[in-house]
Amino acid sequence: MTDLTELTISDAREGLRAKSFTAVELADAHLAAIEAANRAINAYVLPTPERALEAARRSDERLGKGEGGSLEGIPLGIKDLFCTKDVRTTACSHILDGFTPPYESTVTANLWAAGAVMLGKLNNDEFAMGSSNETSFYGDVINPWRREGSDAPLVPGGSSGGSSAAVAARLCLGATATDTGGSIRQPAAFTGTVGLKPTYGRCSRWGIVAFASSLDQAGPITRSVRDAAILLQAMASHDPRDTTSADIPVPDFEASIGRDVKGLTIGIPKEYRVEGMAPEIEALWQRGIAWLKDAGAEIKEVSLPHTKYALPSYYIVAPAEASSNLARYDGVRYGLREPGKDVISMYENTREAGFGAEVKRRILIGTYVLSAGYYDAYYLKAQKVRTLISQDFDQVFQSVDALLTPTTPAPAFGIGEKSGDPLEMYLNDIFTVTVNMAGLPGISVPAGLSSEGTPLGLQVIGRAFDEETLFRVGQVIEDAAGPRLKPADWWSASA
Amino acid sequence: MSVDRATVFRIAHLARIAITDEEAERLEAELSGILDWVAQLDELDTANVEPMTRVEAMTMKKRKDVVADGFCADDIVKNAPHEDDHYFVVPKIVE
Numbered sequence: 319m320t321d322l323t324e325l326t327i328s329d330a331r332e333g334l335r336a337k338s339f340t341a342v343e344l345a346d347a348h349l350a351a352i353e354a355a356n357r358a359i360n361a362y363v364l365p366t367p368e369r370a371l372e373a374a375r376r377s378d379e380r381l382g383k384g385e386g387g388s389l390e391g392i393p394l395g396i397k398d399l400f401c402t403k404d405v406r407t408t409a410c411s412h413i414l415d416g417f418t419p420p421y422e423s424t425v426t427a428n429l430w431a432a433g434a435v436m437l438g439k440l441n442n443d444e445f446a447m448g449s450s451n452e453t454s455f456y457g458d459v460i461n462p463w464r465r466e467g468s469d470a471p472l473v474p475g476g477s478s479g480g481s482s483a484a485v486a487a488r489l490c491l492g493a494t495a496t497d498t499g500g501s502i503r504q505p506a507a508f509t510g511t512v513g514l515k516p517t518y519g520r521c522s523r524w525g526i527v528a529f530a531s532s533l534d535q536a537g538p539i540t541r542s543v544r545d546a547a548i549l550l551q552a553m554a555s556h557d558p559r560d561t562t563s564a565d566i567p568v569p570d571f572e573a574s575i576g577r578d579v580k581g582l583t584i585g586i587p588k589e590y591r592v593e594g595m596a597p598e599i600e601a602l603w604q605r606g607i608a609w610l611k612d613a614g615a616e617i618k619e620v621s622l623p624h625t626k627y628a629l630p631s632y633y634i635v636a637p638a639e640a641s642s643n644l645a646r647y648d649g650v651r652y653g654l655r656e657p658g659k660d661v662i663s664m665y666e667n668t669r670e671a672g673f674g675a676e677v678k679r680r681i682l683i684g685t686y687v688l689s690a691g692y693y694d695a696y697y698l699k700a701q702k703v704r705t706l707i708s709q710d711f712d713q714v715f716q717s718v719d720a721l722l723t724p725t726t727p728a729p730a731f732g733i734g735e736k737s738g739d740p741l742e743m744y745l746n747d748i749f750t751v752t753v754n755m756a757g758l759p760g761i762s763v764p765a766g767l768s769s770e771g772t773p774l775g776l777q778v779i780g781r782a783f784d785e786e787t788l789f790r791v792g793q794v795i796e797d798a799a800g801p802r803l804k805p806a807d808w809w810s811a812s813a
Numbered sequence: 814m815s816v817d818r819a820t821v822f823r824i825a826h827l828a829r830i831a832i833t834d835e836e837a838e839r840l841e842a843e844l845s846g847i848l849d850w851v852a853q854l855d856e857l858d859t860a861n862v863e864p865m866t867r868v869e870a871m872t873m874k875k876r877k878d879v880v881a882d883g884f885c886a887d888d889i890v891k892n893a894p895h896e897d898d899h900y901f902v903v904p905k906i907v908e
Contacts, residue, residue, distance in 0.1 A: 416892070418891075420885070420891055420892075421888075517869070518868040518869055519868070519869050519871075532868055558876060561873060561874050561876075562868065562869075564869060564871065565871075565874070624857075627854055627857060630850060630853055631851070631854060633847060633850075633851055641828060645829075649894060650893070650894075650901050650903055651889075651892065652892035652893065652894075653892070653894070655894035657904075658904065659904075660904055660905075660906075661903050661905075661906050662829070663831070664903070664904050666829050667831050669828070669830045670831040670833075673830065678830055678832070678836070678840075679840065679843060679844070679847075681828050681830065682821070682828055682830070682840060682844060683844060683848070685824045685827050685828040686816070686820075686824050689827060696851070698864055699854055699855075699859060700851075700854065701864035701865050701866065702859035702862040702863070702864050702865070703854055703857060703859065703862075704865040705862050705863055705864060705865040706857070706859070708865060740843055740846075741846060741847065741850055757868035
């Protein structure tokens, strides 16, 4: 039998239906891979093998009767930001120690209804605040990729670093992730995987631990563009319990795969050619442009004049919303409690002990920009800049169907390389954060290797609720980029 | 420095985080650095720009004012660090 962990979701779906293997065999192969890899990679903070096998057995029963949903028997990893009923969910923060939700997030409920099997909960930056998965209470995730000729550990990106590393290291067929400023696309680019941030409102936020509610959106990380379409199909839905969930039909995303790009106009935003960008990133971008041109798309240079203001305005809006959202962690209703001489000092001691340095930094920035006398100068100003950024996109989408950019300004960096300087870390999201500010969909597709032998990604940005064009363009990039990227396995050997 | 030590402690108290002196020293520099960097937004004239208050153009949905959930007190207090007879227990507030 072929190695079952090498399959794509679409391959596995066919194999299960053809009874070439069972869902239990598929789950077993992945549980063994997790067992061998997790000590080195640290992608899973909580493997759930018993639950996985039980779900796989039920999938086999349904498949045996010729029944089953669109993801029947497909083993997935779930980012620890998604509440899973009776399974510990902490957003990888000390302050949520031992929290076991009595309810299921809408996105994961949709996945289980489609027959998917949960392998476990995946590591992430604490409360999804980070670009390297170095802020998790459960320790760093290690990128399965290494620089050529080096065994220095690299970051898997963040905040969905457990998701990206698990998919790249073949520890699940696909994973859920969330993206507030680039947290799906940047880790996907760093690990040679596909990451899709859907339009704001496409997936319900209900039951997902909140970071910045006007920016947060759930999406998939997978090993192929088709798999991203399959997974998003199951994740997306209109949910009355999330007032910002879009009450519009979810199209058949997989039908877009393989549709050509002839006649599409692809915009190249000149402001993304930033100073100091590595020549190999520029070369990658030019290669992507050539691929789309060869496939029949029209290429057009466009301008998004407010691009450089996206990141600074994001670092007002996101911390402001975070400081408000994270006010609920007070040691009263769930998670950690540290005693104090009165109720206020109990709150203060609990939050001091429970939050990590990056989370505190953002809560304090958010508290500052929302405090009396500063609200207009910072928060209102940032919301106005957000309007300008959004208008830039509205303008260019009158003449183009999608935009092509690099996903990140550089390939994966080393553990500890950037954790000393918050601003330097924030600059990682320079190409991805605009999309969150405008609420648009974006996909990162692996497009080649850096001079260091590590993956690089190209990003396609689309109109609101037009993920279909992203799948069309993404598939062309995937086909042109050549064979699927795979890191050399050093981790099982060290287990 | 746009933020001094006293301001750091004042914000931390507003945010209910009991930061240490060492943290305050580090945060003074970090918060100032971040706030100085976001100040580049002042280059933009936004006098006639509406703030973005919703992400997608849609009217706010309102649900019917009916009970949709309830009778789950056990679930609600299940994760509490200190609970007694379906109450959350906290340090004494009123003497």
